[in-house]
Amino acid sequence: xxxxxxxxxxxxxxxxxxxxxxxxxxxxxxxxxxxxxxxxxxxxxxxxxxxxxxxxxxxxxxxxxxxxxxxxxxxxxxxxxxxxxxxxxxxxxxxxxxxxxxxxxxxxxxxxxxxxxxxxxxxxxxxxxxxxxxxxxxxxxxxxxxxxxxxxxxxxxxxxxxxxxxxxxxxxxxxxxxxxxxxxxxxxxxxxxxxxxxxxxxxxxxxxxxxxxxxxxxxxxxxxxxxxxxxxxxxxxxxxxxxxxxxxxxxxxxxxxxxxxxxxxxxxxxxxxxxxxxxxxxxxxxxxxxxxxxxxxxxxxxxxxxxxxxxxxxxxxxxxxxxxxxxxxxxxxxxxxxxxxxxxxxxxxxxxxxxxxxxxxxxxxxxxxxxxxxxxxxxxxxxxxxxxxxxxxxxxxxxxxxxxxxxxxxxxxxxxxxxxxxxxxx
Amino acid sequence: xxxxxxxxxxxxxxxxxxxxxxxxxxxxxxxxxxxxxxxxxxxxxxxxxxxxxxxxxxxxxxxxxxxxxxxxxxxxxxxxxxxxxxxxxxxxxxxxxxxxxxxxxxxxxxxxxxxxxxxxxxxxxxxxxxxxxxxxxxxxxxxxxxxxxxxxxxxxxxxxxxxxxxxxxxxxxxxxxxxxxxxxxxxxxxxxxxxxxxxxxxxxxxxxxxxxxxxxxxxxxxxxxxxxxxxxxxxxxxxxxxxxxxxxxxxxxxxxxxxxxxxxxxxxxxxxxxxxxxxxx
Numbered sequence: 001x002x003x004x005x006x007x008x009x010x011x012x013x014x015x016x017x018x019x020x021x022x023x024x025x026x027x028x029x030x031x032x033x034x035x036x037x038x039x040x041x042x043x044x045x046x047x048x049x050x051x052x053x054x055x056x057x058x059x060x061x062x063x064x065x066x067x068x069x070x071x072x073x074x075x076x077x078x079x080x081x082x083x084x085x086x087x088x089x090x091x092x093x094x095x096x097x098x099x100x101x102x103x104x105x106x107x108x109x110x111x112x113x114x115x116x117x118x119x120x121x122x123x124x125x126x127x128x129x130x131x132x133x134x135x136x137x138x139x140x141x142x143x144x145x146x147x148x149x150x151x152x153x154x155x156x157x158x159x160x161x162x163x164x165x166x167x168x169x170x171x172x173x174x175x176x177x178x179x180x181x182x183x184x185x186x187x188x189x190x191x192x193x194x195x196x197x198x199x200x201x202x203x204x205x206x207x208x209x210x211x212x213x214x215x216x217x218x219x220x221x222x223x224x225x226x227x228x229x230x231x232x233x234x235x236x237x238x239x240x241x242x243x244x245x246x247x248x249x250x251x252x253x254x255x256x257x258x259x260x261x262x263x264x265x266x267x268x269x270x271x272x273x274x275x276x277x278x279x280x281x282x283x284x285x286x287x288x289x290x291x292x293x294x295x296x297x298x299x300x301x302x303x304x305x306x307x308x309x310x311x312x313x314x315x316x317x318x319x320x321x322x323x324x325x326x327x328x329x330x331x332x333x334x335x336x337x338x339x340x341x342x343x344x345x346x347x348x349x350x351x352x353x354x355x356x357x358x359x360x361x362x363x364x365x366x367x368x369x370x371x372x373x374x375x376x377x378x379x380x381x382x383x384x385x386x387x388x389x390x391x392x393x394x395x396x397x398x399x400x401x402x403x404x405x406x407x408x409x410x411x412x413x414x415x416x417x418x419x420x421x422x423x424x425x426x
Numbered sequence: 427x428x429x430x431x432x433x434x435x436x437x438x439x440x441x442x443x444x445x446x447x448x449x450x451x452x453x454x455x456x457x458x459x460x461x462x463x464x465x466x467x468x469x470x471x472x473x474x475x476x477x478x479x480x481x482x483x484x485x486x487x488x489x490x491x492x493x494x495x496x497x498x499x500x501x502x503x504x505x506x507x508x509x510x511x512x513x514x515x516x517x518x519x520x521x522x523x524x525x526x527x528x529x530x531x532x533x534x535x536x537x538x539x540x541x542x543x544x545x546x547x548x549x550x551x552x553x554x555x556x557x558x559x560x561x562x563x564x565x566x567x568x569x570x571x572x573x574x575x576x577x578x579x580x581x582x583x584x585x586x587x588x589x590x591x592x593x594x595x596x597x598x599x600x601x602x603x604x605x606x607x608x609x610x611x612x613x614x615x616x617x618x619x620x621x622x623x624x625x626x627x628x629x630x631x632x633x634x635x636x637x638x639x640x641x642x643x644x645x646x647x648x649x650x651x652x653x654x655x656x657x658x659x660x661x662x663x664x665x666x667x668x669x670x671x672x673x674x675x676x677x678x679x680x681x682x683x684x685x686x687x688x689x690x691x692x693x694x695x696x697x698x699x700x701x702x703x704x705x706x707x
Contacts, residue, residue: 006432014705027615091704092436095543098701099438106434115541123467132463135456136542164470 003107004188004220005070005093010102011244012063012088062088063099064244072107072187075221077235077252079228079259085244086224087192090114093222094190108187108220111137115192117177122166126157126176129165133180147183154209155179182209188220228256228399229406256399260301271298271311273388280387285320287374288354289313290391300393303401304367308394312357312374314350314386322347322379327359329415330390332369337415347379364417367407370394449545456544460552465559479563483519487511494637503639503670506575510664513568514636517663520561520595521602521656522627527553528606529623532614532703539704546700547693550610554603561595568667582669590666597685598659604688611695614703634660641672652677655684 063085070076080086091097092104094112119136120129130151134144144151152158155176157168165173225231231238231252238255240248240262248258271291278286291298292308302308310327324347327340340359342348372392376385398407450457469475487508494500495507502510528550532539535549575581613619631637634656643651651657658673658681665671 011438091540095434095436096540097704098436101438103438104434104436105432107432110434110543112542118541119538121463121467123470124463128463128466132456132459135453135459136538136544138453138544141455141459 002072003069004072004074005107005222006105007066007068008103008105010063010066010092010099010104011061012085012092012097013059013061013100015059062244063092066102066244066246068239068246068249070220070222072220073218074237075223075235077231077238077255078222078224078241079226079231079238079256080241080247084241086241087114088244089241090190090192090222090224106188109138109185110188110190111181111184111186112190113137113181113184113192114190116174116181120165120173120177123164125164126152126161126168130161130176130180133177134184137181137184138186139184143185151179151183152176154182154205178206182206186219188222190222191224193225228260228397232256232399232406257401260303260397260399271392273391277388277391278386279389280384282383282385284318284385285314285316285323285350285376286386287312287376287388287391288315290372290374290388292392292394301395301397302365303397303399303404304407305364305400305404306396307364308361310359310361310372310392312359313354314357314376315354316350316352319352320348320350320376320378320385323350323376323385324348324379325357326375326377328373328375329365330371330373331415332371336373337370338363345379363419365394365396366412366415366417367396367398368412368415370396370415450547450551453544453548457548457552457555460548461556461559464552464556476563479560480567483512483516483564483567486519487515490515490637500638501642503641503664503668505664505668505670506579506581509568509571509575509668510639511637512571513664513667514660516561516564516568517594517598517660518631518634518636518656520557520564521598522630524554524557524599524602525606525609525627526623527557528603529609529613529620531606532610532700533620536704539700547696550603550607550696553606554599558595558599565591572667585666585669587666587669590662594659594662594666597681598656598663600685600689601655601659604685604690604692607692607696608688611692611699614699614706630654630656636660639664639671655681655688 066089078086078089088097090112091114092099093106094110094114096112096114117129117133119133121132124132127148130148131141131144135141152161155172155178157172157176160168160172165176168176221234223231223234235252237250238252239246240255240259242262247262248255271289273287273290275286290310290312291300292302293299293311294302294306294308299308312325312327324345325342328336329338329340330336340361370393371390372394373387373389374391375387377383378385400406469478472478474481490511491507495502495511531550531553532546539546539549572584576583609619609623613623633650633654635643635651640648640651640657640661658677661671661673662678665673
């Protein structure tokens with residue numbers, strides 16, 4: 001096996017802000033410095049790409065000293081948050097823009113799909129556009145001619161092939177555009193999230209076609225996506241980029257869980273509830289804290305199939321003789337989905353001071369975002385003691401933890417997957 | 427591993443351009459398809475179709491004939507005025523349209539250039555060629571007009587000098603190519619240039635012997651005209667058709683040298699600019 005892509009200290013700097021008269025004078029300064037063999041005075045080495053903190057320099061390093069090799073035939077996923085440098089990396093790899101420093105070496109014919117239908121002209125027919133787009137992607141006319149029937153059949157727009165594409169529906173347009181791309185023969189294929197278009201059926205077809213080409217022809221695939229399921233399905237190896245640098249590189253499953261864990265804790269707060277948040281309060285007690293926890297630590301993102309635990313703290317001013325606690329699970333649209341309560345509405349005695357309550361949810365929640373409402377009232381007369389709404393945001397992801405199956409469908413039905421027993425009889 | 431051969435090596439420290447003649451040749455099908463696209467999309471949904479290629483030079487010739495021939499009374503070097511204007515304007519508009527389109531090539535194609543790599547010079551080359559197709563059609567008009575004058579107006583026939591026409595067109599094309607590329611390269615960063623180029627070309631029409639013959643000029647103005655590298659091709663163009671015009675061996679040498687310089691400068695600046703222009707557009 002040989003190396004198909006090799007990066008050595010690749011960095012890419014961008015200038016922030018606007019170009020105006022000021023940029024002309026700094027151009028002169030830069031030119032003069034470079035003339036004398038000095039470094040570019042406007043590039044400060046060592047700064048990193050962080051959108052959140054404003055830097056003194058107007059240069060931002062979108063990629064910083066990236067070095068890695070990709071072997072021939074590997075399919076590699078690239079993940080990272082927005083602004084981590086994924087798109088810049090793809091642009092450098094597909095030769096659209098030049099790196100600021102470093103060396104990039106590629107072996108074989110490279111095709112990049114950062115967009116489908118690049119160069120489609122609305123006035124031209126589907127047929128003309130297949131040829132034009134194919135040629136832009138680097139195909140020879142003969143090659144397109146050979147594959148033309150196959151491309152058209154794959155796209156499923158035979159009837160409209162001699163109609164100008166401006167009359168196509170957006171779905172037809174994308175199908176035809178992707179069909180051209182899917183028949184592109186290359187040794188290295190660089191794909192951005194172009195799969196995020198088209199209907200579910202077509203997406204599946206495209207993933208299948210790409211997999212087939214990747215495995216069958218030994219081609220190297222680089223794939224950027226926010227969709228962890230497609231990364232998992234397509235790539236055995238992944239690279240997690242953060243602030244323009246490689247955070248982790250390795251086996252896809254472990255890189256994805258590193259990625260998800262890297263950002264999950266930062267989303268959750270300490271879960272303290274302000275006093276003023278109560279909707280009803282009789283002054284006897286109030287909820288002070290609420291948060292979902294995982295293995296004893298605050299966590300707001302759970303894998304599909306994981307059972308969240310909830311931590312509640314209540315501060316009582318007097319002893320509550322017969323408190324009844326209820327936790328309502330609500331969708332982010334405010335609709336109550338489920339209610340959790342101690343068995344048989346069992347009243348509890350709560351002493352003065354702070355009491356910690358743990359609630360283990362035993363049902364699998366469907367992927368999505370959730371909120372909670374908390375209530376405590378008196379068993380004897382039903383009087384409300386404290387009631388707070390919309391606390392503790394919780395997210396269930398489509399991905400499941402390491403060895404289990406991801407949530408398999410595009411559409412999410414309902415909110416809870418209750419346990420059930422099935423019997424099949426002939 | 428050490429002995430591995432690579433197909434593409436991109437090194438940030440190397441300044442040179444990456445488009446070789448070989449890589450352009452590889453994409454020759456794309457070049458042809460782009461020319462075809464320009465040509466076909468030009469007259470889609472029009473009734474007159476390719477006839478539009480004739481209408482523009484005829485119309486502007488009539489306007490210039492009226493302003494310069496009738497009102498200002500400028501000479502047309504003994505050539506029937508309509509022929510004089512049509513031929514001059516056809517050659518000039520090939521130059522000016524090519525420069526204008528080429529100077530905007532990076533900006534107008536930014537969406538494509540930002541998504542896929544192919545030798546960037548393909549795009550300006552396609553402009554050059556599709557304008558040349560248009561020019562070829564317009565040359566037919568000149569031939570038809572000349573045939574009319576030869577048959578009915580009793581002027582001399584076609585001379586052998588007409589064989590020079592392709593060479594002159596190539597000179598004009600190269601000058602336009604070089605100038606356009608150079609302007610394109612600097613205008614990515616300084617948009618002002620692309621605003622100016624339109625005015626510069628309008629002005630250029632009057633310091634080039636398009637609507638008047640070089641022989642009618644004197645003194646400093648004549649000197650200015652002979653420094654303009656487009657002067658000689660236009661004079662030669664008219665000479666090729668009508669046998670009138672003024673130029674010397676020195677003029678022709680000057681023209682060829684400037685043309686080569688323009689192409690070199692343009693391609694050099696363009697190759698340098700295209701590497702990272704997507705970052706600034």
